[in-house]
Amino acid sequence: MPGVGAPLVTGRRIVALWFPYWAGETTQIPHDKTQSFALIERSKNAQRLVGLTPLAAQQGLSLGLSLADARALLPDLQTAMAEPMEAAARLQKCAYWLQRYTPWVGHNPPSDASHGENTDYGLLLDVSGCAHLFGGERALLADMQARFLKRGITAHAAMAGTVGAAWGLVRFGSTAKAKPQAWRQIIVPEGQEAEAVLPLPPAALRLSGGHIDLCQRLGLATINDLAGFARRELTCRFGPAPVLRLEQALGQAGESLNPCLPPPRFLVRHNLAHGVTQMEALAQLIADLCTRLAAQLERASHGAQRLDLALTRSDNAVLALSLPLAHPCADGAHMARLFEERLSRLSRGVDAGYGIEQLALAASRTAPIAQPQETMGAFEDGPRSKRRAVPIAALGSLYDRLVSRLGAQVVVRPVPYASYIPERAVKLVPVLAPDTQATNKQDLSASLPDPATRPLFMLCAPEPIEVIAEIPEGAPYRFRWRRVLHEITAAYGPERISPEWWAGLTGDTPAHHNRQTRDYYRLEDTQGHRFWVYRDGLYDRETTQPRWFMHGVFP
Amino acid sequence: METKPAAHIKTTTTSQKLAGLRRLVARFEPVVAQGPHIQTGFADIDAYLGTQVANAGLACGGLHEVVAARTGDMAAALGFAHRLAARFLDRPHTQDMLLYGQTHMACREAGQPYGPALGAHGLSADRLVYIDGARLPDLLWAGEEALLCSAIGCIVLSSWDEAPSFTASRRLSLAARAAERPLVMALGAQAGTSASAATTRWQVEALPQQGWQVRLTKLRMSHSAVPPNAGWTLYPQTMSQTLPLMERPAEISGVAQVRAG
Numbered sequence: 056m057p058g059v060g061a062p063l064v065t066g067r068r069i070v071a072l073w074f075p076y077w078a079g080e081t082t083q084i085p086h087d088k089t090q091s092f093a094l095i096e097r098s099k100n101a102q103r104l105v106g107l108t109p110l111a112a113q114q115g116l117s118l119g120l121s122l123a124d125a126r127a128l129l130p131d132l133q134t135a136m137a138e139p140m141e142a143a144a145r146l147q148k149c150a151y152w153l154q155r156y157t158p159w160v161g162h163n164p165p166s167d168a169s170h171g172e173n174t175d176y177g178l179l180l181d182v183s184g185c186a187h188l189f190g191g192e193r194a195l196l197a198d199m200q201a202r203f204l205k206r207g208i209t210a211h212a213a214m215a216g217t218v219g220a221a222w223g224l225v226r227f228g229s230t231a232k233a234k235p236q237a238w239r240q241i242i243v244p245e246g247q248e249a250e251a252v253l254p255l256p257p258a259a260l261r262l263s264g265g266h267i268d269l270c271q272r273l274g275l276a277t278i279n280d281l282a283g284f285a286r287r288e289l290t291c292r293f294g295p296a297p298v299l300r301l302e303q304a305l306g307q308a309g310e311s312l313n314p315c316l317p318p319p320r321f322l323v324r325h326n327l328a329h330g331v332t333q334m335e336a337l338a339q340l341i342a343d344l345c346t347r348l349a350a351q352l353e354r355a356s357h358g359a360q361r362l363d364l365a366l367t368r369s370d371n372a373v374l375a376l377s378l379p380l381a382h383p384c385a386d387g388a389h390m391a392r393l394f395e396e397r398l399s400r401l402s403r404g405v406d407a408g409y410g411i412e413q414l415a416l417a418a419s420r421t422a423p424i425a426q427p428q429e430t431m432g433a434f435e436d437g438p439r440s441k442r443r444a445v446p447i448a449a450l451g452s453l454y455d456r457l458v459s460r461l462g463a464q465v466v467v468r469p470v471p472y473a474s475y476i477p478e479r480a481v482k483l484v485p486v487l488a489p490d491t492q493a494t495n496k497q498d499l500s501a502s503l504p505d506p507a508t509r510p511l512f513m514l515c516a517p518e519p520i521e522v523i524a525e526i527p528e529g530a531p532y533r534f535r536w537r538r539v540l541h542e543i544t545a546a547y548g549p550e551r552i553s554p555e556w557w558a559g560l561t562g563d564t565p566a567h568h569n570r571q572t573r574d575y576y577r578l579e580d581t582q583g584h585r586f587w588v589y590r591d592g593l594y595d596r597e598t599t600q601p602r603w604f605m606h607g608v609f610p
Numbered sequence: 611m612e613t614k615p616a617a618h619i620k621t622t623t624t625s626q627k628l629a630g631l632r633r634l635v636a637r638f639e640p641v642v643a644q645g646p647h648i649q650t651g652f653a654d655i656d657a658y659l660g661t662q663v664a665n666a667g668l669a670c671g672g673l674h675e676v677v678a679a680r681t682g683d684m685a686a687a688l689g690f691a692h693r694l695a696a697r698f699l700d701r702p703h704t705q706d707m708l709l710y711g712q713t714h715m716a717c718r719e720a721g722q723p724y725g726p727a728l729g730a731h732g733l734s735a736d737r738l739v740y741i742d743g744a745r746l747p748d749l750l751w752a753g754e755e756a757l758l759c760s761a762i763g764c765i766v767l768s769s770w771d772e773a774p775s776f777t778a779s780r781r782l783s784l785a786a787r788a789a790e791r792p793l794v795m796a797l798g799a800q801a802g803t804s805a806s807a808a809t810t811r812w813q814v815e816a817l818p819q820q821g822w823q824v825r826l827t828k829l830r831m832s833h834s835a836v837p838p839n840a841g842w843t844l845y846p847q848t849m850s851q852t853l854p855l856m857e858r859p860a861e862i863s864g865v866a867q868v869r870a871g
Contacts, residue, residue: 585685
């Protein structure tokens with residue numbers, strides 16, 4: 056064959072899994088299983104089928120069919136609105152579960168096809184060197200597919216040396232269009248991708264809809280026809296994509312597979328013969344894991360910045376907890392205490408089900424730490440070293456504990472930001488966020504207002520108030536805020552703050568919706584309460600009916 | 611009295627009864643230790659505190675409550691609380707942080723602390739750690755944790771509609787005493803006045819022309835632990851200078867008259 060170069064032995068074994076009825080088979084929406092069922096979605100002014108059960112497919116329905124057409128075929132079709140987010144979340148869970156076969160589980164590779172974006176559910180596993188653990192490649196796939204079948208999920212599987220070949224074979228392979236319930240299992244021996252892939256239709260190359268149409272018009276029915284052309288002719292006619300996909304499928308161009316979780320370097324596991332349900336025992340096991348992990352880290356002179364704990368129940372559900380840390384930590388006792396707090400905070404505790412069978416603790420983000428030098432007794436209470444060392448460590452461990460109980464987004468610190476718009480002049484940044492100093496290097500002094508002209512407390516969002524002013528341009532005379540009427544006795548202002556016209560131009564600062572000039576007033580009412588309010592928009596120039604907002608309070 | 615306190619109380623008048631009970635309580639309630647103290651920066655308050663305990667101001671190791679008198683006075687109460695916090699942090703040789711925490715309700719109602727304004731109140735934004743909304747029990751837990759941390763110089767917690775129970779306040783008070791670091795609890799008017807083990811309790815009300823009416827309603831510093839009835843009208847300096855309002859009287863000095871002693 057002229058266009059097909061020598062097949063390369065990739066040395067990889069890739070399993071592509073394809074779930075043609077994933078959304079329909081795994082949905083939690085109750086429906087009659089003996090009848091056809093379809094999930095629909097509104098797109099392009101029509102309701103289209105985006106998920107089917109095998110029964111519905113048997114009766115002649117297909118994805119992308121409009122609901123009206125489907126009803127014409129099957130008047131008693133059950134339907135429900137599709138939940139793409141939930142289906143994707145279930146697929147993610149399934150990906151975690153598949154890590155029992157290999158740590159390298161990834162989602163669908165990037166595809167040029169735009170049609171089946173949210174109806175195509177598949178996963179990819181790199182099982183290089185894993186198959187012998189399950190008694191060979193065929194046994195591995197059979198085991199995998201039998202487990203899916205037991206849960207009522209149709210899973211087609213193909214194993215090949217390249218991502219592209221496995222992807223195409225699982226969708227367009229030889230035993231296609233058989234009985235819908237029967238699953239497909241294709242194994243291509245190493246180096247024989249070309250023989251397997253070439254008879255497939257061009258769509259098996261992850262081509263875009265336009266390319267597939269073009270192939271049809273040109274009468275290219277198989278990849279073999281396509282590969283018959285010289286590469287440069289193909290590139291001239293189709294652009295670079297088909298050639299790249301062809302080479303990737305045949306193993307002549309490399310393609311990486313991103314695992315949905317990178318395998319951690321520091322990982323400890325504990326397998327149990329019998330499931331554990333008691334919290335005390337679980338806490339003890341976690342503490343042991345922490346000690347072991349800390350020893351691993353210490354040997355490598357690393358400290359954990361983020362810990363991930365996965366508890367696998369006997370029914371294969373995985374409870375995952377992750378814990379960010381303020382400073383790289385290799386202290387097992389500290390980690391154990393954080394987990395203890397975290398577990399006690401879970402509103403319903405840990406649902407151990409019939410018992411937790413496996414615990415895995417990983418340090419998913421680490422940083423090298425300097426080993427502290429053992430101080431000799433005589434210098435232990437030297438004032439200088441003590442004062443310097445203690446507060447940072449103490450603050451770090453306090454942050455850890457606060458964040459592990461209250462949440463990372465809650466424990467924050469204000470970081471100034473160069474902006475004239477008051478609510479943007481400061482950002483609340485999580486204390487554990489990496490390097491918050493470098494967010495904004497512009498000269499802050501230019502935009503710093505006199506602190507006394509700013510309210511000590513600013514409302515989370517400006518609240519609209521009803522204002523009566525003597526003249527529309529003047530200061531308020533009285534206003535109603537939170538259903539209380541305030542009579543103003545004194546006012547100072549306005550302080551005019553113009554919108555930042557440059558925001559949104561450079562791309563690094565988001566454009567804020569409000570593009571009107573604000574006039575800020577400091578007000579005091581009869582009871583002595585002091586407010587910071589603003590009029591949104593200049594009267595008569597920007598708006599004829601300016602709205603007023605409460606933005607903050609002075610003490 | 612030690613042998614038959616009950617019989618003694620029965621035969622006396624109400625005030626004597628109370629005094630007797632207070633003496634009794636004073637025996638098993640630990641008196642504030644001679645830990646570090648600060649001056650509040652308001653001359654009249656400092657003078658008053660000086661008369662109560664010789665050579666002492668506001669105890670660093672203690673729980674101080676600042677209560678808003680009316681719904682709208684929370685801002686004034688928080689302002690006063692931050693004034694105290696700034697004084698606590700202003701002790702020499704400290705680069706300590708201020709932990710400021712609010713309940714969810716306080717965040718919604720009173721707003722968030724605004725960094726650019728902190729400078730006017732003697733605080734600095736880069737020394738602030740802020741808890742942006744938590745349940746009250748979590749907040750109290752955070753306060754107790756922070757008291758154990760040597761890098762936190764002062765803690766201000768704020769709750770809008772819920773006051774800590776007596777047990778909780780006692781716990782915090784003991785922790786603060788042990789750590790010799792202050793915890794200031796700001797409470798909204800809706801939180802109510804429950805029994806508390808606080809060292810001091812201040813009630814703050816906003817006054818026209820940028821003043822505060824501050825009343826000290828509880829002071830647990832001396833053996834007597836007599837509820838004081840002292841009030842002051844304060845015009846904090848920075849505000850009167852930098853907030854010139856249109857219809858103000860001509861002259862208002864920094865600190866005005868003492869109402870009661």
